[in-house]
Amino acid sequence: EVQLVQSGGDLVQPGGSLSLSCAASGFTFTNYWMTWVRQAPGKGLEWVANIKQDGSEKYYVDSVKGRFTISRDNAQSSLYLQMNSLRAEDTAVYYCARGFRAFHPWGQGTLVTVSS
Amino acid sequence: DVVMTQSPLSLSVTPGQPASISCKSSQSLLHSDGKTYLYWYLQKAGQSPQLLISELSSRFSAVPDRFSGSGSGTDFTLKISRVEADDVGTYYCMQGMSLPLTFGQGTRLEIK
Numbered sequence: 245e246v247q248l249v250q251s252g253g254d255l256v257q258p259g260g261s262l263s264l265s266c267a268a269s270g271f272t273f274t275n276y277w278m279t280w281v282r283q284a285p286g287k288g289l290e291w292v293a294n295i296k297q298d299g300s301e302k303y304y305v306d307s308v309k310g311r312f313t314i315s316r317d318n319a320q321s322s323l324y325l326q327m328n329s330l331r332a333e334d335t336a337v338y339y340c341a342r343g344f345r346a347f348h349p350w351g352q353g354t355l356v357t358v359s360s
Numbered sequence: 361d362v363v364m365t366q367s368p369l370s371l372s373v374t375p376g377q378p379a380s381i382s383c384k385s386s387q388s389l390l391h392s393d394g395k396t397y398l399y400w401y402l403q404k405a406g407q408s409p410q411l412l413i414s415e416l417s418s419r420f421s422a423v424p425d426r427f428s429g430s431g432s433g434t435d436f437t438l439k440i441s442r443v444e445a446d447d448v449g450t451y452y453c454m455q456g457m458s459l460p461l462t463f464g465q466g467t468r469l470e471i472k
Contacts, residue, residue, distance in 0.1 A: 288452065289463040303459050339408055345399060346420070347411060350410070
């Protein structure tokens with residue numbers, strides 16, 4: 245079964261850091277771009293970042309540039325999102341997804357809450 | 361950034377009746393390779409989004425043929441020929457033409 249299992253969401257103070265993980269199984273991880281999408285409480289979907297198969301290209305939405313870093317470990321079939329200098333407006337459910345545009349599957353989502 | 365605008369933002373449909381959701385982009389989504397990079401996703405309550413339609417009109421695996429995508433350039437439509445109870449949720453269009461990828465606001469479909 246093609247599957248993405250996420251971990252790492254938590255409550256963190258403004259200015260703090262957090263790392264999210266996404267473990268892939270059931271497919272050849274190295275064949276796919278991977279993506280992070282987030283959804284603030286009660287709001288719509290926002291694309292956050294993506295990374296090429298070999299990690300050589302990474303792209304970010306402007307609001308997280310310089311604060312978030314997307315990475316992957318192809319040996320472990322895992323995707324990561326390191327989030328630094330977190331702000332209240334980063335509070336959201338974060339989803340990992342396989343693909344560059346046509347996202348399938350999606351992870352189950354993990355909640356990141358930035359609050360003092 | 362490409363702005364995606366959906367309408368209506370909510371609709372209530374009787375089972376068995378058709379439904380239609382409009383999505384407009386601020387720039388053309390027709391690429392020089394001939395593909396139109398417009399996608400449709402459905403998010404059911406409490407679930408992760410799921411892919412319905414890719415590249416304007418290609419239904420994803422196992423998506424019922426009641427769902428169809430159409431349009432061109434900057435105007436797109438998702439149609440459900442006969443709404444069923446399981447279709448309830450929020451539908452999002454998304455452009456894959458340029459980064460950052462952007463989504464519409466979402467259209468909430470409920471059953472009458």
